[in-house]
Amino acid sequence: MSFGINFRNTSGYVTDSAGETYCITDSYPTTRGGITFGWETSETGRGRDRNSGNDRRLAGINFWPNNNSPADNTFRVDLPAPGTYPVRLAMGDAGSLQELQYFQIKDGSTVLTTIDDTDGTSSNNFDDATGTMYSAANWAASNTAYNAVMTGTALKILIGANKLTGSTTIAHLFVGDASGGGSTPFAAYYQQHYRAQVVS
């Protein structure tokens, strides 16, 4: 079952499509729209409604300051089973530039990939799951998925790093249908873990 989560501050700010729900800084575990998700550390006060004229997926954000203590927060979503899941992200802010976007996609405690985008995102531009930036107008058609090889069922998105001012901002998370069942194709596993080592 594929699903999307749209991050913002107010549930009714925009209307989600079928197969989507919203996150208004909800803590884990929150169950809504057939999925269980939420922030592992309180995100209270860190949601914003930005631009209701944007694509609904890019209308708002949850964020974590990059000079905060603790340095990061982790968003968790429970998957139905291990497998390979295409993960799409929109990391940016419809209302402001952000100097740094730092995020990781994790299989439980295992880091699958790290994006350390030190030149950040322009206002109303969004990094995809591979760290490539697109304008709000182009993100939906152009963003690239990251294939997360999950040996467990806790998919985690860590945001924030104790590096600079500004915030890492998340607008949208999409998780596609799993492929490969519980098995992990060796080539995909090797490629992703090798890549994660290179990036970090």
Add this chain to the structure above:
Amino acid sequence: MATFEEIHLAGRVIAYLSNCHRDLRVNAQAYKDEIARDPRRLDTAQLGAIVKGDAQNIARLMTVLTNKIVGSLQAKLGNGLQVYGMTLAQANAEKNLILNTANTQAAADVSTDQAITSAANATLASMPAFDFID
């Protein structure tokens, strides 16, 4: 005196219980609101799948908690819960209420809007009203 670890564990258990209690009620009302919405965002089959999915997820979380409450962490949890003025029996009773309600919802007929409304009403009747501060 409870240790920091024990207080943390108890706090997590209370968070799981309170979030799931809240979600069962909030979601049940949301199912009814969706049926009343014009135009609908979800058709009956899509909504029915969500009704079951939500319930199955909450039941799974309660199963995880069961293993903690009656398993290897029982003693630590008991000490930690005392800080909150709670007993293991109280936590277990709340867990059972949530689990039974979730299981009932997961097994309910959701093939029609009327059936979904009945399932939602059953959940609302089972779970006491619940004020929540995030």
